[in-house]
Amino acid sequence: xxxxxxxxxxxxxxxxxxxxxxxxxxxxxxxxxxxxxxxxxxxxxxxxxxxxxxxxxxxxxxxxxxxxxxxxxxxxxxxxxxxxxxxxxxxxxxxxxxxxxxxxxxxxxxxxxxxxxxxxxxxxxxxxxxxxxxxxxxxxxxxxxxxxxxxxxxxxxxxxxxxxxxxxxxxxxxxxxxxxxxxxxxxxxxxxxxxxxxxxxxxxxxxxxxxxxxxxxxxxxxxxxxxxxxxxxxxxxxxxxxxxxxxxxxxxxxxxxxxxxxxxxxxxxxxxxxxxxxxxxxxxxxxxxxxxxxxxxxxxxxxxxxxxxxxxxxxxxxxxxxxxxxxxxxxxxxxxxxxxxxxxxxxxxxxxxxxxxxxxxxxxxxxxxxx
Amino acid sequence: xxxxxxxxxxxxxxxxxxxxxxxxxxxxxxxxxxxxxxxxxxxxxxxxxxxxxxxxxxxxxxxxxxxxxxxxxxxxxxxxxxxxxxxxxxxxxxxxxxxxxxxxxxxxxxxxxxxxxxxxxxxxxxxxxxxxxxxxxxxxxxxxxxxxxxxxxxxxxxxxxxxxxxxxxxxxxxxxxxxxxxxxxxxxxxxxxxxxxxxxxxxxxxxxxxxxxxxxxxxxxxxxxxxxxxxxxxxxxxxxxxxxxxxxxxxxxxxxxxxxxxxxxxxxxxxxxxxxxxxxxxxxxxxxxxxxxxxxxxxxxxxxxxxxxxxxxxxxxxxxxxxxxxxxxxxxxxxxxxxxxxxxxxxxxxxxxxxxxxxxxxxxxxxxxxx
Numbered sequence: 001x002x003x004x005x006x007x008x009x010x011x012x013x014x015x016x017x018x019x020x021x022x023x024x025x026x027x028x029x030x031x032x033x034x035x036x037x038x039x040x041x042x043x044x045x046x047x048x049x050x051x052x053x054x055x056x057x058x059x060x061x062x063x064x065x066x067x068x069x070x071x072x073x074x075x076x077x078x079x080x081x082x083x084x085x086x087x088x089x090x091x092x093x094x095x096x097x098x099x100x101x102x103x104x105x106x107x108x109x110x111x112x113x114x115x116x117x118x119x120x121x122x123x124x125x126x127x128x129x130x131x132x133x134x135x136x137x138x139x140x141x142x143x144x145x146x147x148x149x150x151x152x153x154x155x156x157x158x159x160x161x162x163x164x165x166x167x168x169x170x171x172x173x174x175x176x177x178x179x180x181x182x183x184x185x186x187x188x189x190x191x192x193x194x195x196x197x198x199x200x201x202x203x204x205x206x207x208x209x210x211x212x213x214x215x216x217x218x219x220x221x222x223x224x225x226x227x228x229x230x231x232x233x234x235x236x237x238x239x240x241x242x243x244x245x246x247x248x249x250x251x252x253x254x255x256x257x258x259x260x261x262x263x264x265x266x267x268x269x270x271x272x273x274x275x276x277x278x279x280x281x282x283x284x285x286x287x288x289x290x291x292x293x294x295x296x297x298x299x300x301x302x303x304x305x306x307x308x309x310x311x312x313x314x315x316x317x318x319x320x321x322x323x324x325x326x327x328x329x330x331x332x333x334x335x336x337x338x339x340x341x342x343x344x345x346x347x348x349x350x351x352x353x354x355x356x357x358x359x360x361x362x363x364x365x366x367x368x369x370x371x
Numbered sequence: 372x373x374x375x376x377x378x379x380x381x382x383x384x385x386x387x388x389x390x391x392x393x394x395x396x397x398x399x400x401x402x403x404x405x406x407x408x409x410x411x412x413x414x415x416x417x418x419x420x421x422x423x424x425x426x427x428x429x430x431x432x433x434x435x436x437x438x439x440x441x442x443x444x445x446x447x448x449x450x451x452x453x454x455x456x457x458x459x460x461x462x463x464x465x466x467x468x469x470x471x472x473x474x475x476x477x478x479x480x481x482x483x484x485x486x487x488x489x490x491x492x493x494x495x496x497x498x499x500x501x502x503x504x505x506x507x508x509x510x511x512x513x514x515x516x517x518x519x520x521x522x523x524x525x526x527x528x529x530x531x532x533x534x535x536x537x538x539x540x541x542x543x544x545x546x547x548x549x550x551x552x553x554x555x556x557x558x559x560x561x562x563x564x565x566x567x568x569x570x571x572x573x574x575x576x577x578x579x580x581x582x583x584x585x586x587x588x589x590x591x592x593x594x595x596x597x598x599x600x601x602x603x604x605x606x607x608x609x610x611x612x613x614x615x616x617x618x619x620x621x622x623x624x625x626x627x628x629x630x631x632x633x634x635x636x637x638x639x640x641x642x643x644x645x646x647x648x649x650x651x652x653x654x655x656x657x658x659x660x661x662x663x664x665x666x667x668x669x670x671x672x673x674x675x676x677x678x679x680x681x682x683x684x685x686x687x688x689x690x691x692x693x694x695x696x697x698x699x700x701x702x703x704x705x706x707x708x709x710x711x712x713x714x715x716x717x718x719x720x721x722x723x724x725x726x727x728x729x730x731x732x733x734x735x736x737x738x739x740x741x742x
Contacts, residue, residue: 159719160693160738161707162533170716305702312699320699322531326722326738328683328691330710331676336532339701345541348530351697356727356734363727365734367531367697 002129006100009033009040009072010130014102016045016054017074017137022222023048025191026295028075028105028141032058034096036069053078055087059094067095074134076105076127079113088117101127102134106145140191140297143318149288150191150299152316154308155183156336157323163333164305169202178360179323183302184213186321188222190300192231192255192291196307197240206250207232207302231255231296235282235307237274257282284316309338312369320351320367323359373500377471380404380411380443381501385473387416387425388445388508393593394419396562397666399476399512403429404443405436405467412436424449426458430465438466445505447476447498450484459488472498473505477516511562511668514689520663521562521670524690525679526554527707531697534704535676540573549731550694554673555584557692559593561671563602563626563662567678568611577621578603578673602626602667606653606678608645628653655687680709686741690725693736 016031024030024046032054034042042065044057055077059066071077077087077099091099099118104127105111118125135142143151157175158164165171173180187193188209195207211224229252234241236258241247243265247254256265257274265271275290277283291299301308301317311317342348355366387402395401395417403425405413413436415428426448430437442448448458448470462470470489475498476482489496506513514522528546529535536542544551558564559580566578582595600623605612607629612618614636618625627636628645636642646661648654662670672679672688682688713719726737 158533160533160691160722160736162529162531166713166716166719168714170714172716174716309701320531324736326724327719328708328710328722329713329719330680330708331706332710332712335702335706337699337701339699339703341703342537342700343539343541345537345543345545348537348698348700350732351531351699353697353729353732353734356729358724358727361721361724363724363736365531365695 002100005038006072006129009035009070010074010100010102011133012040012043013054013072013074014130014133014137016043017134019221020046020048021137022188022218023226023228025049025140025297026144028138030054030073030075032074033072034058034062034066034069035072036062036065041065041069050083053084053087055090056084059090062094068097070098070100071096072100072129074102074137076101076103076110076112077114077118078105078107078110079117080109082109086114086117088114091118092121092123096123099123099125100129101125102129103127103131106142108145138297144292144295144297147292149292150296151318152288152299152301152311153186153190153319153321154301154303154311154317155186155321155323156308157325158336159325159327159329159333161328161330161333162336163329164336165334166329167332167334169334172203174327175323175325176361179325179362179364181213181215182323182359182364184209185215185218186300187230188214188218188228190230190298191296192233192299194233194299194301194303194307195235196303197234197236197238198304198306199302200234200241200245200247204246206246207234208250208252229253230300231294233257233291235274235303237282257287281310284311284314288316305335305338308336312337313339315370317369319354320365320369322365322367324363324365326361326363373471376409377443377500380406380441381445381471381473382504383411383414384425384443384445385501385504385508387414388505390592391417391419392508393559393589394597394599396420396511396668397515399446399509401425401444401446403445405429405433405440406443407433407436407440412440421454423455424458426461427455430461433465439468441469441471442467443471443500445473445508447472447474447481447483448485448489449476449478449481450488451480453480457485457488459485462489463492463494467494470494470496471500472496473500474498474502477513479516509668515663515666515668518663520659521667522689523659523670523672523682523687524557524561524692525672525674525682525688526557526692526694527679528694528696529707530700530704531695532699532701532704533707534700535707536705537700538703538705540705543574545696545698546694547696547732550696550733550735552584552586553694553730553735555580556586556589557671558601559585559589559599561601561669562667563604563670565604565670565672565674565678566606567674568605568607568609569675569677570673571605571612571616571618575617577617578605579621579623600624601671602665604628604662606645606674608653628658652681655682655685659687676706676709679707683708683740684710688740691722691736691738691740693738694730695734695736697732697734
């Protein structure tokens with residue numbers, strides 16, 4: 001059983017974990033707090049893959065004061081030699097008396113072995129304190145560990161009547177600056193961004209993270225020098241993109257999925273012939289499998305009604321984020337999703353709201369699409 | 372200047388006023404609290420047109436203890452002889468020392484005269500405490516006093532992607548039971564409901580308030596015996612409605628606006644030839660003027676994309692209430708508003724959010740359309 005004090009130390013560990021949000025992928029964000037006699041003797045969080053894990057920072061800080069302490073960690077300590085030695089061993093060597101993990105690590109290389117290693121060394125080790133909050137910290141990593149694919153979030157911006165652009169295609173801007181800042185934050189949280197050639201061509205979009213446009217609260221903990229660009233993946237079935245686009249002039253890797261390869265896009269750009277499904281269209285499940293293999297935890301989709309609709313129709317979307325502006329554009333304007341026709345309301349699945357809040361002049365709605 | 376104590380007594384008076392919400396129209400809902408030496412000596416609220424005003428109930432309860440008291444009223448006391456004698460005179464006769472009104476009554480028969488009457492009698496009388504909350508209590512009445520027309524709210528129920536029905540017209544039910552309960556509450560708050568023959572025919576809709584379907588919190592203060600049905604106004608340009616519909620079999624008045632009169636609808640039903648504008652379509656401004664003349668404070672519109680779009684396009688909508696279900700129906704499904712085509716985002720006005728909250732499994736969004 002966990003006490004109120006346990007929960008408050010774990011809350012601190014979760015707060016530390018979140019500081020790694022923008023930089024730890026493909027690793028999970030993890031925080032650790034070492035407490036002895038109701039006093040913090042060490043704390044830390046994982047900052048970047050290849051660098052020490054949260055437990056190491058906390059143990060270093062605590063030194064000999066780790067002896068007899070309780071370690072609060074937001075994810076089960078690892079039991080395997082990766083790029084760093086196993087943290088469970090570190091905690092044993094440090095002499096901690098008790099380990100509380102928010103959750104078991106579903107990574108098949110850990111999956112309970114970290115806790116078992118601690119218990120075998122006579123340490124009281126248990127998991128499950130603030131499990132839900134810990135899941136939320138690593139939505140993408142945990143999803144990839146469980147399914148082999150990235151967590152897919154489809155982003156949409158629409159008017160109150162569900163329109164993404166005028167009939168003539170104009171859409172700049174439906175939502176306000178705060179919503180666009182939030183999109184920048186979401187891009188920064190993502191390992192990859194998926195879009196289509198229509199979207200790129202419509203606005204000559206760069207699809208990158210622009211540090212000065214991140215919310216101040218993010219910039220504070222995420223210096224410009226540490227900025228990571230998500231992999232920009234663009235579907236260009238009809239080979240309409242050309243090297244002169246702004247997409248290719250800003251730094252950061254691009255993966256181009258094209259009808260055929262032409263070359264000439266420069267060193268940042270990986271050009272591939274897109275994998276086709278039986279119907280001749282892009283094989284989306286295969287694409288997601290490949291992105292999983294590339295250790296991409298979160299995929300952020302900013303695409304038109306066709307690509308978004310295809311992902312949704314094939315059950316590949318985990319979450320929708322809809323920024324809704326207090327405007328009305330009318331039925332002639334463009335809609336959100338191209339989906340097959342349904343003929344009975346019972347065929348229309350009921351999704352689950354995750355969030356509903358004001359973002360500047362707009363509203364942000366988050367919907368969970370599948371478990 | 373007003374004190375904290377003043378504000379807390381006014382909050383009580385506003386709470387009392389709201390109890391009349393469902394029954395006072397065409398009159399405003401008003402609450403009154405009489406306080407002497409920091410103690411309530413009388414309180415009351417207006418319940419029904421033709422019956423005593425809030426001040427009368429409070430004065431009756433207070434009796435001689437009204438002498439020297441402060442009266443907190445949510446709307447300026449009336450100065451004219453209507454169906455009841457002027458309340459300002461009642462407060463003078465009761466011997467109150469001070470009157471605090473939340474706001475001046477914009478009713479041209481009052482408009483400051485109530486406060487003036489009190490001041491002339493040597494009573495300290497002022498207005499403006501919790502003005503905004505008092506405005507919210509009588510949105511419809513105040514709007515009618517200021518414009519001569521009812522306050523128009525367009526109700527919509529749609530999926531997350533702004534679709535009101537499948538391509539084949541099926542829409543039962545997009546939203547969940549809590550949202551439908553909230554619609555019942557809104558109907559009960561309205562003096563009239565506007566719909567079209569399509570909507571009536573699609574579901575053989577009764578468009579009435581069904582007491583058992585009101586939220587429990589409303590039923591508690593609003594007994595079934597006191598239930599008032601809003602006037603149901605149906606636009607039937609092509610004379611498609613017939614007396615066999617359920618609309619005509621449930622109690623409550625109906626106003627039918629038809630291409631031509633046929634008769635045969637029974638005593639509850641007022642059949643009119645609809646007033647046409649220059650373009651041959653229903654003259655909506657004229658209709659609203661007429662509803663204002665009939666002292667209807669709030670008009671609740673539950674109509675299809677055409678009628679809702681026409682009202683909106685002509686700038687006749689004050690507020691939109693959108694119940695949004697966590698579902699996706701796709702671009703083939705039916706949209707919310709038929710509006711003229713726009714060609715630049717700058718032509719799309721930005722409205723103002725009033726509210727955004729969960730209602731059961733759905734979200735309720737309220738948007739202010741015009742001032």
